[in-house]
Amino acid sequence: MDLSFTPDEEAFREEVRDFFREKLPARLSTLVREGRRLRKADMEEWHAILNERGWLANHWPREWGGPGWSVIQRFIFDNESALAHAPRVVPFGVNMLGPVLIKYGSEEQKRHWLPRILDGSDWWCQGYSEPGAGSDLAGLNTTAVRETRDGREVYVVNGQKTWTTLGQHADMIFCLVRTDPAAKKQEGISFLLIDMKTPGIEVRPITLIDGEQEVNEVFFTDVEVPVENLVGTENDGWTYAKYLLTYERTNIAGVGFSIASFEQLKAVARTQTKNGRPLADDPLFAARMARVEIDLANMQTTNLRVVAAVAGGGAPGAESSMLKIKGTEIRQEITALTRRAYGSYAAPYVPEALEAGWNGEPVGPDDAATASPSYFNNRKLSIFGGSNEIQKNIISKAILGL
Amino acid sequence: MNFEHSDDRRMLADTLVRALRDGYPIETRNAGAYGEAGYDPAVWQQLTELGIVSALFDEAAGGFGGSGFDIMVVFEALGRALVVEPFLGALMAGRALAAAGGHDAVLARIVSGETIAAFAHEDAQAPVTATPDGDGWTLSGTKAVVHQAGAASVFVVSVEQPGDPLVLLVPADAAGVSVRRYSVVEGGGAGEVTFDGVALGPDARIGTDGQGRAVVDAAIEAGLLALSAEALGAMAFVKEATLGYLRDRKQFGVPIGKFQALQHRMATVLLEIEQAQSAVINAAAAFDGDDATARARALAAAKYTIGRTGALVAEESIQLHGGIGMTWEYAVSHYAKRLVMIDHQLGDEDHHLQRYIDLAKAA
Numbered sequence: 066m067d068l069s070f071t072p073d074e075e076a077f078r079e080e081v082r083d084f085f086r087e088k089l090p091a092r093l094s095t096l097v098r099e100g101r102r103l104r105k106a107d108m109e110e111w112h113a114i115l116n117e118r119g120w121l122a123n124h125w126p127r128e129w130g131g132p133g134w135s136v137i138q139r140f141i142f143d144n145e146s147a148l149a150h151a152p153r154v155v156p157f158g159v160n161m162l163g164p165v166l167i168k169y170g171s172e173e174q175k176r177h178w179l180p181r182i183l184d185g186s187d188w189w190c191q192g193y194s195e196p197g198a199g200s201d202l203a204g205l206n207t208t209a210v211r212e213t214r215d216g217r218e219v220y221v222v223n224g225q226k227t228w229t230t231l232g233q234h235a236d237m238i239f240c241l242v243r244t245d246p247a248a249k250k251q252e253g254i255s256f257l258l259i260d261m262k263t264p265g266i267e268v269r270p271i272t273l274i275d276g277e278q279e280v281n282e283v284f285f286t287d288v289e290v291p292v293e294n295l296v297g298t299e300n301d302g303w304t305y306a307k308y309l310l311t312y313e314r315t316n317i318a319g320v321g322f323s324i325a326s327f328e329q330l331k332a333v334a335r336t337q338t339k340n341g342r343p344l345a346d347d348p349l350f351a352a353r354m355a356r357v358e359i360d361l362a363n364m365q366t367t368n369l370r371v372v373a374a375v376a377g378g379g380a381p382g383a384e385s386s387m388l389k390i391k392g393t394e395i396r397q398e399i400t401a402l403t404r405r406a407y408g409s410y411a412a413p414y415v416p417e418a419l420e421a422g423w424n425g426e427p428v429g430p431d432d433a434a435t436a437s438p439s440y441f442n443n444r445k446l447s448i449f450g451g452s453n454e455i456q457k458n459i460i461s462k463a464i465l466g467l
Numbered sequence: 468m469n470f471e472h473s474d475d476r477r478m479l480a481d482t483l484v485r486a487l488r489d490g491y492p493i494e495t496r497n498a499g500a501y502g503e504a505g506y507d508p509a510v511w512q513q514l515t516e517l518g519i520v521s522a523l524f525d526e527a528a529g530g531f532g533g534s535g536f537d538i539m540v541v542f543e544a545l546g547r548a549l550v551v552e553p554f555l556g557a558l559m560a561g562r563a564l565a566a567a568g569g570h571d572a573v574l575a576r577i578v579s580g581e582t583i584a585a586f587a588h589e590d591a592q593a594p595v596t597a598t599p600d601g602d603g604w605t606l607s608g609t610k611a612v613v614h615q616a617g618a619a620s621v622f623v624v625s626v627e628q629p630g631d632p633l634v635l636l637v638p639a640d641a642a643g644v645s646v647r648r649y650s651v652v653e654g655g656g657a658g659e660v661t662f663d664g665v666a667l668g669p670d671a672r673i674g675t676d677g678q679g680r681a682v683v684d685a686a687i688e689a690g691l692l693a694l695s696a697e698a699l700g701a702m703a704f705v706k707e708a709t710l711g712y713l714r715d716r717k718q719f720g721v722p723i724g725k726f727q728a729l730q731h732r733m734a735t736v737l738l739e740i741e742q743a744q745s746a747v748i749n750a751a752a753a754f755d756g757d758d759a760t761a762r763a764r765a766l767a768a769a770k771y772t773i774g775r776t777g778a779l780v781a782e783e784s785i786q787l788h789g790g791i792g793m794t795w796e797y798a799v800s801h802y803a804k805r806l807v808m809i810d811h812q813l814g815d816e817d818h819h820l821q822r823y824i825d826l827a828k829a830a
Contacts (some may be wrong), residue, residue, distance in 0.1 A: 066751070068468065068752045137468065355824045359771060363749070364742065368749075387737070457735070458730065465724075467733065
């Protein structure tokens with residue numbers, strides 16, 4: 066039993082830290098730390114910096130441009146990234162589609178699409194959820210019918226996707242579509258790559274609880290998709306979809322994000338006062354902070370135990386469900402405490418304060434304006450990526466055998 | 468990074484788990500635990516002959532282990548079998564003696580299992596005081612809820628006083644020592660230990676001037692780790708028993724484990740147990756470290772986590788079993804009691820949360 070990293074892993078951590086110190090623009094880390102909006106160009110800028118170093122798609126195999134890192138190295142990188150307040154890697158191309166193409170795509174698809182993910186030619190979004198297919202994803206109704214039109218073989222797609230994160234920026238969408246309505250619901254689904262500029266696609270933003278536009282509805286009306294854009298075999302899409310959902314989830318607990326936001330919370334609790342003394346010295350608030358801090362310290366080790374098991378050849382599998390549930394509960398509790406820490410000044414709604422470079426006079430303490438929006442925004446954590454209740458179903462079946 | 472125990476340690480754990488599984492069924496355990504003595508002297512002898520106490524001490528103290536992870540695997544195994552025999556007393560009293568040095572003969576007998584010891588720490592309403600008398604002391608007052616006090620032939624007694632605590636070794640048969648014996652709710656003996664003008668010579672002292680706090684801490688820190696690990700073992704048993712019941716018990720024509728309301732409760736139990744295991748791993752690792760504050764914080768975090776999770780696992784396992792979980796005959800009820808009552812030893816969840824906060828300020 067040894068909880069420390071090896072000297073090689075420590076050296077790697079230093080290398081990663083040096084990279085963030087040298088290459089992460091302060092402008093970007095400030096935006097992330099202060100919880101302000103990132104524009105498309107900001108995210109693209111960071112992708113390009115990572116790609117230049119060969120660290121963007123850090124879990125891809127070397128032959129497709131990955132760095133060949135171990136699961137522990139990836140874990141270290143992801144954590145250091147959060148601690149450095151680096152922007153998140155936009156996951157849809159790099160983390161979701163990439164692995165599916167590498168495992169199930171044709172040679173031609175790999176050669177065409179993978180480099181374009183890395184160099185930023187294509188911004189991908191995810192077409193999974195539908196108004197009628199959330200937790201019951203296999204109940205999706207968007208159809209694709211294979212036809213010949215103008216002498217070309219195409220799928221004609223009709224239907225609607227929703228909760229499409231950052232779809233407003235996207236060049237491409239990977240979609241689950243129903244190609245065999247007569248089959249059992251999991252067996253009639255295919256995996257299609259669709260150009261967002263194709264006629265018949267309409268993107269409508271959904272304004273979320275915090276007033277922000279992060280997700281969209283995407284409507285498909287007689288959208289023609291070349292058959293070359295089918296990944297794998299027709300009607301086998303559910304297999305690929307499941308692979309995507311279980312791939313590389315050892316960082317799903319978001320421990321790095323929690324550590325970074327807890328450090329910020331501690332700073333706020335030292336400066337905010339209650340009854341004439343620092344909030345950190347208020348016994349009830351201190352107790353709530355200590356509870357989540359202990360949960361987080363436990364979670365760090367739980368996460369490392371799972372990572373070590375995977376590094377030793379185990380499968381991440383259902384353990385990632387445990388990481389997801391507890392990890393998101395911790396992250397949500399930290400955002401709740403941060404909101405509470407600002408007291409009355411958590412109330413003013415100053416959306417312009419979320420804009421990069423806003424130089425107005427803050428209402429109340431600096432950064433108070435982001436606390437409540439961030440708290441409300443992060444309610445999503447226990448809903449997306451398989452709600453925490455779905456994760457409990459997975460644990461019941463896969464780990465508990467019930 | 469490696470979360471596997473070393474081969475030696477795993478072998479020790481396996482030997483112990485097997486010996487307890489084969490030789491310590493719940494009926495044997497309960498016969499000792501709820502009997503007159505509060506433990507079974509024959510079982511104690513068998514287990515100590517396996518070298519279990521020796522595993523809790525390093526070579527300098529006459530053992531062959533003594534690291535945080537040794538304590539963890541031993542007490543996890545003891546917890547899994549709900550052992551009531553006086554291992555905690557051996558650990559805490561022995562660790563105090565080992566930290567101070569001196570009293571080698573007594574320590575050797577504790578490590579070999581010949582002598583049963585108890586660590587008498589918490590004061591009753593009349594606190595224990597030591598009045599200087601010549602070059603020794605006269606001891607008066609009462610220690611509260613000393614576990615396995617009736618079995619012990621020596622007590623390691625902490626005496627709070629201005630500055631540094633005084634720590635004394637007191638034979639149970641010394642003139643003026645009396646034990647009011649009783650059982651504790653989950654089984655096992657305990658007692659109020661009263662010192663009525665007990666005359667002690669200078670050789671009764673454990674440690675020297677300024678060493679008292681460190682000696683007391685050595686005992687308590689080992690005890691916190693042991694109790695936390697014991698709880699982990701008990702939780703592992705309860706989890707398996709509850710899962711078995713969810714699979715076997717049928718209502719409405721199906722195993723009750725098919726019901727989502729119960730599945731989700733069980734999934735929560737599982738992930739909280741995993742978190743508790745991480746807390747104990749953190750504590751065991753810090754136990755051997757040089758950073759005293761980090762060690763104290765990790766132990767406080769572990770005992771807090773165990774207190775909270777122990778009660779959760781106890782309450783949920785009873786609820787998930789329904790009426791059966793309430794019966795004396797069924798093993799889970801005794802484990803549930805132990806899991807809850809561990810929170811009443813060496814400071815509860817709230818105590819350790821406060822300690823965790825205070826230590827952060829000190830750091």
